[in-house]
Amino acid sequence: MQEISAEEIDNDSQRASFQQSVRTALLHLYDNAFLQNHPLTALWSGGQPGDRLTHAQELRRVLLDSIERLRPQSAAHGDAARAYAVLTYRCVDGLTIEEIEQKLGLSRRQTYREFTKGVEAVANQLQDLLAMRTPSAHTNAPDEIKEELSRRELAEAELARLGREARCEALLLVDVVAGVCKLLEPRLRRRNITIQTIALQQIAPVLADRTLLRQALLNLLSYAVDALPDGATLEITAQETPISARLLVHQVNAEPTEGRQLSPPPHREGVALTVAQSLVAAQNGNLSFALSPDGWSAEIVLPVALTPTILVIDDNRSLIELFQRYLAGHRVAVAGANSGEEATALLRQVNPQAIVLDVMMPHQDGWEVLQRLRQDAALTKTPIIVCSVLREHDLALSLGASDTLVKPVSQSALLDALRRWLGPLHPLD
Secondary structure, three states, X not given: OOOOOXXXXXXXXXXXXXXXXXXXXXXXXXXXXXXXXXXXXXXHHOOOOOOHHHHHHHHHHHHHHHHHOOXXXXXXXXXXXXXXXXXXXXXXXXXXXXXXXXXHOOOHHHHHHHHHHHHHHHHHHHHHHHHHOOOOOOOOOOHHHHHHHHHXXXXXXXXXXXXXXXXXXXXXXXXXXXXXXXXXXXXXXXXXXXXXEOOHHHOOOEEEOHHHHHHHHHHHXXXXXXXXXXXOEEEEEEEEOOOEEEEEEEEEOOOOOOOOOOOOOOOOOOOHHHHHHHHHHOOOOEEEEEEEOOEEEEEEEEEEOOOOEEEEEOOOHHHHHHHHXXXXXXXXXXXXXXXXXXXXXXXXXXXXXXXXXXXOOOOOOHHHHHHHHHOOHHHOOOOEEEEEOOOOHHHHHHOOOOEEEEOOOOHHHHHHHHHHHHOOOOEXX
């Protein structure tokens, strides 16, 4: 691969080459061997101390952080949202272009165009970050001190990056773990290491940031792959309590080491695990681990995502029952009220995460109910979706509604509206 210098990026003739380098790095985000020899890794390290694996890991975190900064701050469906979605599905989740087309309903040309936009945005961020980098204050330190300081700097940089608030949503552990294991397959095959998962599909969704949780597991399991002997087997199980889920990772069929602990891999001690702990802590969770004579083990504890409750306010009882049937296959509770007065009595009992409100009701119409709900301090951030035969979208928004649905409402329309405000609606087991 062609070497890159920071000066060349400012030359227009080299900009396309730099963007192509960013593209190839993004497409091989989890291939350590590829990233270690990538020119961007050498450019980002800037001659700083540390091994190539450490520098490759830092570049990966920088690229992931750049992708995450592209995430729209609202549920918008414009160009920015599409570019972020395509880039995440392709580079973070490892989906093919064909799979992304089907998932987002885009044409092949649109998908490639949005992917290119995302790559260019990441390249621009990386160029700005390179311009701001300065030489390390410990350039003249002895080599062994340089490496130790470099590892500490990486861990501290990760902690600082996680100072921002994590965007948590309800996630199924079985899906997240499966995606991470798929990314690790080439390394597992080379070392003949097996990862077994047991009964993860029976665990309720956890409340976590999808990107941070994936990165925590990747750091944790990558550390395990480096620390364990060839042919080892890791088992991943889970336990659930009313308020949390425990993800248990441990080595099985390990041979006793007669009082000797397993040796941590070189150049990784305190870095991969420190980063993984920070990532989990940023999601209100906890990560603990142990290297013992009997093998390797770790435990991640995360809060369980409570089942969201939808309050449907409509004088037509059959519509409430219809919405209950629409949502019957998902982890969603549906409460119904036939009037504004009945809804007021239910609010404190069910604490809804979203409200679907009819307009044409006797005694007190939906507009009055909407205004009264928005005066309740406890409901200022609760999504309220006006559902009516009236096409009064602008009026509804001006009175405080979050969204609108036009009757008759299909199942897909209801699910789409709720997903815009609640995130994924997970199916029942």
